[in-house]
Every structure is written in C-alpha cells, then in structure tokens.
Amino acid sequence: MARFSIPTGFDFIFARLHGLWSRGVYGERLRKLSTCVTEELFFQSLNNLGLEISRQDHFQKKIAAREIAHMQDIIVWGDAATARFIHAKIRNIADENLKVLLNYRFLPKHEIPISELLIPIPGMPPYDCKSLLEAASTEKFIELLPDCQEFPELPELIRKLEKDGDFTASDCAIDSISFQQEMASAKRLSGGMRSVACELVSREIDITNLSMLLRNVNMYHIDNDRLQNFWIPHGKILPLEKLTRLGELQTTAEVIDALPPLFAAMLHPFRDKELYHSEHALWNWLAKRALQLFRDFTHPELSILAYPYLLHFETINLGRIREGIRFGMPSSVIQEMLIGL
Numbered sequence: 013m014a015r016f017s018i019p020t021g022f023d024f025i026f027a028r029l030h031g032l033w034s035r036g037v038y039g040e041r042l043r044k045l046s047t048c049v050t051e052e053l054f055f056q057s058l059n060n061l062g063l064e065i066s067r068q069d070h071f072q073k074k075i076a077a078r079e080i081a082h083m084q085d086i087i088v089w090g091d092a093a094t095a096r097f098i099h100a101k102i103r104n105i106a107d108e109n110l111k112v113l114l115n116y117r118f119l120p121k122h123e124i125p126i127s128e129l130l131i132p133i134p135g136m137p138p139y140d141c142k143s144l145l146e147a148a149s150t151e152k153f154i155e156l157l158p159d160c161q162e163f164p165e166l167p168e169l170i171r172k173l174e175k176d177g178d179f180t181a182s183d184c185a186i187d188s189i190s191f192q193q194e195m196a197s198a199k200r201l202s203g204g205m206r207s208v209a210c211e212l213v214s215r216e217i218d219i220t221n222l223s224m225l226l227r228n229v230n231m232y233h234i235d236n237d238r239l240q241n242f243w244i245p246h247g248k249i250l251p252l253e254k255l256t257r258l259g260e261l262q263t264t265a266e267v268i269d270a271l272p273p274l275f276a277a278m279l280h281p282f283r284d285k286e287l288y289h290s291e292h293a294l295w296n297w298l299a300k301r302a303l304q305l306f307r308d309f310t311h312p313e314l315s316i317l318a319y320p321y322l323l324h325f326e327t328i329n330l331g332r333i334r335e336g337i338r339f340g341m342p343s344s345v346i347q348e349m350l351i352g353l
Contacts, residue, residue: 025089026312029319032082033306037061037326042353046333046346054337058330071334076131079327080105083320084134090316093201097209100197101320104190106133110159111183117145117153118173150174163189180232184224184242191217195246208305209317214248215301219294221247221255222275229264230287236260249274264290292349299325299352325351 037045041061048054051067058065065074080102087095109130116126126141140156147153150171160166166189173182191213198209221243228234234242236259243255249272250258261267264287268279278297282289302321305314329350336346347353 022313022316025086026309026315028089029086029306029315033319033322035062036322037063037330038322038352042329042333042350043347045330046336046350047343048333048337051334051337054334070128072331073128073131075327075330076105077134079323080131081134082323086316086319093197094205094316096197097194097201097317098320100190100194101324102133103193105131105324106136107186107190109133109139111179111186113139113141113144113157114170114173114182115179116141118177119179120145165189180234181241184244187220188244191220191244191246204311205313205317208314211248212298212302212305212317212321214246215298217244218247218249218275219291219298220244221250222271222294223291225255225258225267226264226287226290228259229262229267288349292351295325295351303352322352329353 045054045057048057055065055067063075063078065071083098083102087098090098112126112129116122126145130139130141132138137158139158144153144156147156154160154167154170157166157170160170165185169182169185173179194213195210195217198213199206201209224242228239236256239259240256243252245252247255254272258267258270261270265283268276268283268290270276271279275294278293279290282293298321302318302325305311306318306322308314329352332349333346336349
C-alpha cells in the first residue's frame with residue numbers, strides 16, 4: 013500500500029519518537045534481559061516488554077522486520093527528503109538479503125533453506141527465489157533480479173562474482189552502493205539536518221572501513237593493491253588516501269598507532285585484545301553520538317535522524333543477548349558485547 017507523508021512539526025515528531033523509545037529495550041531493561049539464565053525466561057521477559065516473539069519464531073528475522081516496520085511508521089511524519097533518508101536506511105538492511113541471495117546463487121550447496129534467512133521487508137515484494145536460483149544463466153539471473161533495476165552497478169558486480177567467487181569483495185561493493193545511496197539522501201536534506209545526517213553516515217562508513225582494516229591484519233591478510241577495492245568512499249576521519257597508507261601495515265598495533273588521534277586514543281586500550289573489543293568501542297562511539305542527537309531538545313528535528321541508529325543498535329543487542337543465553341555465557345560477558353549499555 014502506498015505511504016503518504018504527513019508533514020508535522022518537529023516538536024510533535026520529537027515527542028512521538030521519545031514516546032516510542034520510552035518503550036524500547038535499552039539501559040536497565042537491556043541489562044535485566046542479559047541476566048536471563050534460560051531462553052524461556054528471555055522470551056517471557058520480551059513479552060512482558062511488549063515484544064511478541066516466541067521461541068518458535070525465527071528470532072533474527074523477527075527483530076529485523078520489527079526494526080524496519082518501526083522505521084516505516086515514522087516515514088509518514090516527515091517531509092519527502094526525510095522519507096528518502098529513512099528509506100535509504102531500510103535499503104541498507106534489505107541489502108543483507110541481496111548478499112544472501114548471491115551466496116546461494118553462486119554457492120548453491122546450503123543446508124539451511126534460503127527462506128529461513130531472508131528478512132521480510134514490509135511493503136516490498138519478496139524475491140522469487142525459485143526463479144532466481146534456477147535461472148539458466150547469470151544474464152537471466154540479472155534480468156530477473158529486481159535490484160538491478162534500482163542499481164545499475166549491480167550487473168557488472170554479479171558478473172565479476174561469477175568469475176572470481178570473491179564474496180568479500182562483492183559484499184563490500186554492495187555496502188558501498190548502499191552507503192552512497194544513504195549519503196546522497198543525506199545531502200538532499202536541508203540546513204542542519206543535512207550536516208548531521210552526513211556526519212552520521214560518514215561515521216558509519218569510517219567504522220565499516222576501519223573494521224575491515226583491522227580484520228585484514230588479524231584474519232584476511234589481503235594484499236594492499238586488492239584491499240583498495242574494498243574501501244567505501246565518504247568517510248570523514250579516514251579518507252581513501254589515508255586508508256591506502258594504512259593498508260600497508262601488518263599488525264593491529266601498527267594500525268592503531270598510525271590512526272588519526274581520535275581513533276588512536278579510542279582503540280589504544282585494545283591493542284593487545286581480541287578484535288571484537290575494538291569494533292565494539294567504535295560502534296559505542298556512534299551509539300553515543302546518536303543518543304546525544306536524539307536527546308537534543310534544542311534541535312528536535314535531529315531526533316528523526318538519530319532514531320534509526322538507536323533502533324538498529326537495539327536489534328543488534330537483542331540478537332547478542334539471545335545468542336549469549338543460547339551458548340550459556342555469563343551475563344557479565346553478554347553485557348560487555350552490548351552497544352550503548
């Protein structure tokens with residue numbers, strides 16, 4: 013069904029979003045959830061918080077669909093430019109479906125049916141997986157794939173993937189396309205909203221690129237010439253030329269020492285720790301900024317830009333708690349993995 017924007021004052025939007033967030037899972041509610049010792053208690057606690065999810069549901073799909081539905085609900089409150097920005101955030105989540113589809117197309121042997129992994133996007137028709145996966149050729153697959161109508165860069169990306177089987181490169185390329193769409197929509201906002209939206213997107217790009225850089229020195233060990241194809245443009249703190257120089261380094265300590273002062277200071281305590289500690293610190297940096305913007309009473313219009321980030325971190329945190337409980341992790345360990353706690 014078509015959605016129509018209902019222009020409203022930003023004071024109204026601010027109040028509505030804060031009303032929604034007051035029922036969210038963060039802070040003490042998040043901490044209490046992490047202390048559940050069984051999945052039964054976890055799902056009972058979720059239901060008590062108003063999240064109607066059971067053990068029979070595909071949990072990750074359910075909470076991702078909830079995140080998207082919440083973002084679609086707030087689209088009607090803003091103007092066209094704001095709606096485009098929120099749509100771009102939704103598209104970023106939808107692109108995870110595209111990555112799964114390409115994996116199943118070019119690595120067809122999987123034990124889990126693809127239908128169990130694809131996130132339902134309210135308002136968007138699902139993939140015709142049978143036709144796409146059984147397409148007689150890659151060109152036919154491209155013809156049937158609806159994403160290719162929206163993103164003209166995709167067909168060449170798919171042809172390349174068929175030849176080299178490099179899923180890391182294709183995933184990074186899809187992320188780049190998605191972030192470019194986000195940045196373009198951010199630049200179409202007006203005044204202070206434009207600068208803040210661009211800042212948030214550029215922060216996420218910086219984190220994504222820096223995480224890739226750290227993973228490379230820890231796990232992938234991709235040579236620097238090839239690594240250049242993975243960088244996403246429009247990071248503010250780590251421009252492409254800086255990433256090119258950092259890609260020459262061989263250890264985590266060398267990378268952290270060579271980072272711009274903000275990131276170097278942030279990650280220095282984790283030089284000798286497992287990689288997830290550094291990535292967690294980076295996402296906390298973004299979460300703290302989003303919460304600051306969300307609570308800015310003097311600029312209520314910024315809340316609608318920050319809210320999708322808070323929603324996404326809520327989704328990640330719920331997933332981490334559920335997995336932690338499944339694997340019998342102590343609550344103290346689970347809490348260390350939660351963003352913005």
